[in-house]
Amino acid sequence: MPESEEARIFAAGLVMPVSASEIRDGAILVREGHIAAVGTLEDVGREYPDAGVRYFPHYTIIPGAVNAHAHLGFRRKDAPEGGTFAGWLAKLIERLPEKEAWTAEAARDSAREAIEAGTTFMAESSPYGECLPQLAESGLAGTVYAEFFPHEIGAPDEAVQFIIGKVRELREGLPERVDAQVSVHSPYTVDPESSRLAARRTREEGWHLAIHLSESPEEVEFVGDGTGRLANIFAKNDWGGTGLSPVRYAESIELLGPQTIAAHLATGVSEEDIEVLARTGVAAAHCPRSNEYLGCGVSPVTRMMERGVRVAMGTDGLWSSPSMNLFEETLFALELQGFEGATGLRLATLEGARALGMEAETGSLAVGKWADFAVIEALPDGADPEREVLEAAAGGGVVATVVGGRSIYDRIQGAAG
Numbered sequence: 001m002p003e004s005e006e007a008r009i010f011a012a013g014l015v016m017p018v019s020a021s022e023i024r025d026g027a028i029l030v031r032e033g034h035i036a037a038v039g040t041l042e043d044v045g046r047e048y049p050d051a052g053v054r055y056f057p058h059y060t061i062i063p064g065a066v067n068a069h070a071h072l073g074f075r076r077k078d079a080p081e082g083g084t085f086a087g088w089l090a091k092l093i094e095r096l097p098e099k100e101a102w103t104a105e106a107a108r109d110s111a112r113e114a115i116e117a118g119t120t121f122m123a124e125s126s127p128y129g130e131c132l133p134q135l136a137e138s139g140l141a142g143t144v145y146a147e148f149f150p151h152e153i154g155a156p157d158e159a160v161q162f163i164i165g166k167v168r169e170l171r172e173g174l175p176e177r178v179d180a181q182v183s184v185h186s187p188y189t190v191d192p193e194s195s196r197l198a199a200r201r202t203r204e205e206g207w208h209l210a211i212h213l214s215e216s217p218e219e220v221e222f223v224g225d226g227t228g229r230l231a232n233i234f235a236k237n238d239w240g241g242t243g244l245s246p247v248r249y250a251e252s253i254e255l256l257g258p259q260t261i262a263a264h265l266a267t268g269v270s271e272e273d274i275e276v277l278a279r280t281g282v283a284a285a286h287c288p289r290s291n292e293y294l295g296c297g298v299s300p301v302t303r304m305m306e307r308g309v310r311v312a313m314g315t316d317g318l319w320s321s322p323s324m325n326l327f328e329e330t331l332f333a334l335e336l337q338g339f340e341g342a343t344g345l346r347l348a349t350l351e352g353a354r355a356l357g358m359e360a361e362t363g364s365l366a367v368g369k370w371a372d373f374a375v376i377e378a379l380p381d382g383a384d385p386e387r388e389v390l391e392a393a394a395g396g397g398v399v400a401t402v403v404g405g406r407s408i409y410d411r412i413q414g415a416a417g
């Protein structure tokens with residue numbers, strides 16, 4: 001019988017389901033890729049005596065990381081200098097022709113790095129969905145958000161028609177849990193009419209939408225005053241100077257809604273903007289290490305969470321971030337925002353799934369969800385056990401990653417009893 005159809009028990013010294021209390025000597029029963037039972041090893045073992053058992057007595061099992069905003073097609077090597085967002089972006093654009101030669105390799109490596117860091121779900125954005133083949137091959141579950149750039153295509157209706165058609169094409173023949181959706185890249189690269197049309201079309205289709213929003217001081221300046229270095233990215237962008245904040249502007253062109261995930265929200269997000277985010281039901285992806293590298297400030301995620309905005313974590317790509325390890329990203333957020341470990345572990349897993357509208361399928365160890373989890377080399381006994389586990393996962397302590405019951409990374413195959 002194929003591995004995924006056989007009932008198997010994965011047990012560990014500690015199981016942290018995230019959606020329920022931790023279980024000492026806990027176990028999950030996996031059948032046909034899904035979690036069929038969660039409990040103590042004793043109880044689950046008694047109930048399913050014929051299931052094979054893989055027991056990691058000195059390890060902790062947690063849900064896999066859900067990376068809600070990333071770009072796979074960048075590499076660690078030769079990142080453009082940070083400091084300012086517009087300076088970095090100008091360098092990146094200059095190097096796009098040279099980048100074509102290594103994007104696919106970078107995407108493979110980025111996906112691999114994420115897997116070895118316990119990631120099970122990846123929301124990736126790339127131009128026209130160019131990194132979909134590497135995501136689909138990786139074994140990860142995930143979504144490619146296909147960015148489109150109207151100045152390369154034509155009039156707004158033509159550009160939107162093109163990207164909708166492109167996404168339909170990308171969806172053909174994909175593995176079961178890999179998907180393609182649309183991304184309206186940003187307020188300074190996609191004109192308002194194309195943005196509005198794309199948001200309407202995707203809403204009509206019941207699709208999801210990804211955007212970058214309120215990321216940098218330069219974006220705030222462009223949207224508000226129509227000036228600054230982003231007024232000349234690609235070509236002359238003449239739609240700035242709205243007198244609005246990026247969040248208000250995005251609302252005015254109908255980009256915000258429950259199906260939309262907005263990355264960053266790092267600079268210039270006021271209380272009034274948070275009100276708009278909460279009212280429209282948009283989700284946020286927090287990428288604090290990228291924000292720091294690009295001089296983009298600190299996102300007010302604590303206030304956003306207090307107001308009921310769904311907040312997830314994202315690594316962004318390797319040209320603005322030091323790693324594809326979402327647990328490391330989360331640990332950085334813990335320091336920055338003063339979160340406890342439990343909040344961090346939740347943000348990296350279940351909240352990521354909620355932000356992407358996937359919480360019925362993944363994000364915690366609960367009966368009925370896909371068996372997406374990571375095995376971590378840690379058996380915490382201190383006051384903040386989730387933090388201990390996050391620290392281990394951030395520091396190379398992931399020893400196995402399982403997606404839909406299938407091991408896609410296993411460093412201790414055969415070593416556990």
Ligand SMILES: [Zn+2]
Binds near residue numbers: 069070071125212
């Ligand atoms: Zn991004």
